[in-house]
């Protein structure tokens with residue numbers, strides 16, 4: 001049976017070209033970048049080059065603005081907790097949205113328990129934050145705003161530059177979780193009003209367990225871990241050099257020819273959406289236009305999302321309900337609840353996230369399978385239908 005992968009928002013396969021540049025760092029180049037000898041300098045060269053590549057891909061002013069981490073979960077924690085620790089004497093108010101990834105949500109919730117005040121901005125039916133509403137919520141006490149660039153479940157792209165401008169005018173730091181946007185939206189941080197940005201390599205065909213935090217020069221941030229001078233002391237510990245080198249190559253590939261790749265992927269996405277909307281009682285979640293080129297999220301009424309997923313898996317199609325992190329839990333997705341879906345509709349939701357391996361034939365096969373599956377499931381449990 002053919003296997004079709006439509007879960008690229010959870011993770012992507014490692015690109016062959018990325019693996020190639022990593023191999024020497026797993027085989028021969030084993031030095032510690034902090035060592036003075038030739039083994040160290042060889043390793044240091046790889047580290048510096050990768051940092052330059054990430055800085056160039058993001059349009060950062062300097063490679064020093066890039067801090068390597070173990071992934072976006074860590075980057076989000078360092079950004080949010082790091083600013084909270086550095087600025088707690090100046091203010092204790094943080095603003096975020098209600099549809100952030102749990103790496104942001106749970107971090108600010110924790111800060112809420114230890115004396116910070118957190119505002120969770122609501123979103124509209126498409127998952128959009130309203131910049132005016134953000135502006136109204138900034139107070140004298142606000143130190144940080146964290147709003148994602150694009151949502152991992154429903155694909156909605158936020159007006160994050162507008163949000164950044166407001167933050168800059170009001171003298172508040174702006175952090176964005178850009179994990180899902182890298183490789184699809186162009187970044188030029190020299191010009192964009194973003195103080196901190198999180199990314200994770202395995203979301204754009206790089207290795208797992210490696211990511212970065214862009215931290216604009218001068219941003220006040222305090223480290224969470226202690227013990228070394230690596231990564232400007234903000235993230236001490238011996239570097240994951242094969243991962244870092246892989247990240248450097250992966251982001252270079254991901255940010256080349258963004259426009260063409262995004263256009264082609266969006267064409268596949270729209271074909272999938274058109275096909276799925278032929279099913280009765282199905283609705284598209286997320287924004288009709290301002291959405292990631294690979295994201296499809298639908299609610300199939302009168303059907304359980306988990307049943308859809310299992311049946312699709314039997315047909316060889318790998319999809320997801322909500323995000324990988326919330327799959328397996330019985331709670332409906334916080335994102336779908338935030339855009340106003342009722343409990344049952346949210347439970348009947350499916351995310352298909354496309355990537356560079358997907359073909360038109362795979363899209364058509366998936367649509368055909370889903371039509372059959374939905375029909376059968378609805379026949380089996382007509383009780384769900386009023």
Ligand SMILES: *Cc1c(COP(=O)(O)O)cnc(C)c1O
Nearest residue numbers: 071072073101103152177179200
């Ligand atoms: C995947 C993801 C993360 C977490 O990345 P890790 O590599 O698991 O640390 C954070 N935010 C968003 C939006 C994501 O999609």
